[in-house]
Amino acid sequence: MPVVIRVTRRGRINSQNRKFKLFKPTALGRPAELIAKPGIKSLNRYTPVGKKYPTPEGKLTVVGDNGLTSSKKKLGLVCDRCHQDPDLFQDLFYCTKSNLDNNKVPCACCGQFNWTEAQYILLIKREIELRGPDCHYQFRAFDGGTINSDIMVSFINRNNGEIVKCNDGSVWWCLIDNFLGGQWDPVTAKIRTSEKTRIDDETLTQKFIENGALLPGGRVKRILEKEIEGQDAYFFVEVTCPTCECDEFVQANVGPAIFRSRLSNMSEGKKPCRCSNDYNYSQKEREYMVKKRLKKLEGEWCGWEAYTGNANSSTFNWICRKKHTCNTNLSAFLNMAVSCSKCSELQQASRGFGYGYIPGRELEPDNVYLKLYRQKKTNVLFVKVGRAFDEEFREKCYARDFCAELIDTLWSAQALHRDCYDIEQAIINKFENFRPTLPNIKKSRETFISTISGELVRYAIKQTEKLNRK
Numbered sequence: 001m002p003v004v005i006r007v008t009r010r011g012r013i014n015s016q017n018r019k020f021k022l023f024k025p026t027a028l029g030r031p032a033e034l035i036a037k038p039g040i041k042s043l044n045r046y047t048p049v050g051k052k053y054p055t056p057e058g059k060l061t062v063v064g065d066n067g068l069t070s071s072k073k074k075l076g077l078v079c080d081r082c083h084q085d086p087d088l089f090q091d092l093f094y095c096t097k098s099n100l101d102n103n104k105v106p107c108a109c110c111g112q113f114n115w116t117e118a119q120y121i122l123l124i125k126r127e128i129e130l131r132g133p134d135c136h137y138q139f140r141a142f143d144g145g146t147i148n149s150d151i152m153v154s155f156i157n158r159n160n161g162e163i164v165k166c167n168d169g170s171v172w173w174c175l176i177d178n179f180l181g182g183q184w185d186p187v188t189a190k191i192r193t194s195e196k197t198r199i200d201d202e203t204l205t206q207k208f209i210e211n212g213a214l215l216p217g218g219r220v221k222r223i224l225e226k227e228i229e230g231q232d233a234y235f236f237v238e239v240t241c242p243t244c245e246c247d248e249f250v251q252a253n254v255g256p257a258i259f260r261s262r263l264s265n266m267s268e269g270k271k272p273c274r275c276s277n278d279y280n281y282s283q284k285e286r287e288y289m290v291k292k293r294l295k296k297l298e299g300e301w302c303g304w305e306a307y308t309g310n311a312n313s314s315t316f317n318w319i320c321r322k323k324h325t326c327n328t329n330l331s332a333f334l335n336m337a338v339s340c341s342k343c344s345e346l347q348q349a350s351r352g353f354g355y356g357y358i359p360g361r362e363l364e365p366d367n368v369y370l371k372l373y374r375q376k377k378t379n380v381l382f383v384k385v386g387r388a389f390d391e392e393f394r395e396k397c398y399a400r401d402f403c404a405e406l407i408d409t410l411w412s413a414q415a416l417h418r419d420c421y422d423i424e425q426a427i428i429n430k431f432e433n434f435r436p437t438l439p440n441i442k443k444s445r446e447t448f449i450s451t452i453s454g455e456l457v458r459y460a461i462k463q464t465e466k467l468n469r470k
């Protein structure tokens with residue numbers, strides 16, 4: 001017997017009380033017989049000498065004894081079930097009368113039967129035979145321990161003469177009970193399971209169209225797990241979606257036309273393709289989407305600033321049509337939430353947010369004016385354009401903000417808030433190159449040098465007239 005190199009004890013598949021398939025399939029139902037004792041061929045030729053004892057599977061008949069006396073005396077028994085298998089049971093079963101009376105079963109009809117090494121080897125051979133031509137096992141050795149139900153067994157692959165091994169290359173030692181219960185080595189077991197559960201692709205396709213994982217016209221193709229490296233315990237399918245098969249991503253050659261999905265995900269109705277909101281876009285696909293939107297915005301792609309695989313934490317660089325350099329969050333950009341932040345700032349400004357335009361009060365009467373101020377410390381004169389619902393209050397604010405005193409109101413008009421706002425902005429934009437320099441004061445786009453007071457007033461009047469002609 002070979003020396004045991006390594007034994008891995010796995011959990012027992014069945015209960016300790018399992019009863020083995022004793023018979024070759026062809027041997028079922030033949031009469032009980034014994035072949036061990038010369039001259040004794042069959043149960044029928046025995047003369048029952050005592051009572052019968054039932055077993056869980058049949059009955060035992062006393063046909064003699066072991067020839068000893070008193071406490072060593074054991075009755076010799078024939079089991080009408082076990083002894084149908086004379087290859088396995090070549091002798092009578094022996095048991096004391098008191099044990100029999102206490103319902104002890106000495107034959108293999110009970111789960112606790114103590115098999116001999118020879119019987120185990122025969123059972124193993126039969127199990128291999130039962131598994132059919134696909135079974136490549138040939139008995140190699142027991143693990144060297146006492147022959148009982150805890151013994152481990154190993155095998156030779158009769159196709160190549162090599163020892164049957166586990167995934168990690170170690171020898172596959174199988175608990176005898178488990179082997180006789182139908183266990184395969186892990187490598188073969190995986191292949192067999194996947195083959196056993198292999199539903200044909202047509203049926204699968206139909207199933208997934210029904211549960212919504214696949215659009216009508218789509219197809220799935222089963223891939224055995226063993227074909228996918230590094231993946232464990234899942235089965236995969238290749239999925240063709242009629243929409244995604246030839247969509248813009250495929251045409252631009254940036255995304256797959258066939259998708260790979262776990263069978264379990266498909267069974268839950270999850271679409272594996274770009275039709276799904278949960279589709280995990282690749283970097284290439286995302287870059288394509290960004291460039292597509294940039295094209296609409298007349299922007300120019302510069303490259304990834306950071307690509308993390310997660311759109312929320314990825315950023316890229318680009319240049320907007322107004323030549324602003326932008327660094328934008330991928331997720332926000334693709335969700336159309338943002339574009340060029342500088343442009344949108346300016347756009348907001350032109351809409352007036354932050355520059356005094358008050359949405360919701362468009363139709364209220366408002367005042368717009370040009371006022372001449374003098375900065376107190378420097379005596380610099382400057383013109384301030386402004387608008388206010390409460391003109392007097394604003395005057396005080398200007399005096400404070402510019403450290404200046406009001407000299408004169410050069411021009412003023414009353415109109416709807418939205419018109420006042422438009423006039424004010426028109427003036428601001430028209431004379432943006434005539435800002436005064438006021439020491440210690442933040443530059444304001446609403447101030448102008450006093451020397452253009454005349455132009456300012458003329459332009460203001462023109463704007464008012466334009467409004468009146470509307």
Ligand SMILES: [Zn+2]
Pocket residue numbers: 055057058079080081082083107108109110
């Ligand atoms: Zn029996």
Ligand SMILES: [Zn+2]
Pocket residue numbers: 241242243244245273274275276
């Ligand atoms: Zn799709």
Ligand SMILES: [Zn+2]
Pocket residue numbers: 320321322323324340341342343344
């Ligand atoms: Zn811009």
